[in-house]
Amino acid sequence: MDAREYWQDAGFIKLEGVTKRFPVGDGSFTALNSVSVGLARGEFVSVMGRSGSGKSTLLNMLAAIDRPTEGAVIVDGRTVHLMNEEQAAAWRGTTVGMVFQFFQLLPTLTILENVMLPMEFARRFRGTRAKRAGELLARMGIDRHAGKLPSALSGGEQQRAAIARALANDPPLILADEPTGNLDTHTANAVLGLFRELSREGRTVVMVTHEKNAVEGIHRTITLSDGVVVS
Ligand SMILES: Nc1ncnc2c1ncn2[C@@H]1O[C@H](COP(=O)(O)OP(=O)(O)OP(=O)(O)O)[C@@H](O)[C@H]1O
Ligand SMILES: [Mg+2]
Incomplete structure (x- = not known):
């Protein structure tokens, strides 16, 4: 890495004084209070x-x-907090991969079609979408289920x-909100192993978890209390 690459790497994601208030009744509720955090490429971070x-x-x-x-969210030099809905959707489609506790696969599409859908939205990998989706399923060890419905x-x-x-x-940032919350211990460990692999590939992985035990491969834990980073 030369100096310039290093600088970019150290500042891949920057949250600067991020405050989020939600309107509640006549007043507001502060869900995040002046959060400032920097994340590097390839970092595997848990949020507790x-x-x-x-x-x-x-x-x-x-x-x-x-x-x-209030505050700024900067990802790879882009001022994400200033984007309108349309800009954010286009940016998110190619930059962020999201994983949720309840999977949120579309129930009427096959597994293969579910994986192809983001490529269609982002107009990426035209002509190789099915092939690429199949390869990703093979990597996850579930290519034999490609033609089935999620249920x-x-x-x-x-x-x-x-x-x-x-x-x-192929996003550089993976965000996962309690991805193992609905899985048994053995399956959860396998899923955590996959996230670990993704961070080794240079993707930044931010995972919300309730895991009491330290997760192997986690570089850093951000602990929140009432919207404030306490460690
Ligand atoms: N749209 C909203 N309007 C009002 N309050 C909200 C809204 N979204 C979140 N909040 C409040 O902000 C606080 C933080 O919510 P958040 O969903 O980030 O918590 P969390 O740490 O993810 O909790 P959990 O572990 O239960 O998922 C909560 O008190 C919640 O009620
Ligand atoms: Mg939550």
């Missing part, structure tokens, strides 16, 4: 904190699903399909 501490709100800021009331798969298999879908457009 009790229910309501602001974990999902933080991911929504990183994914530009929602915008901060025919186990929870762990559905989560693997969701990870394949998150990787569809």
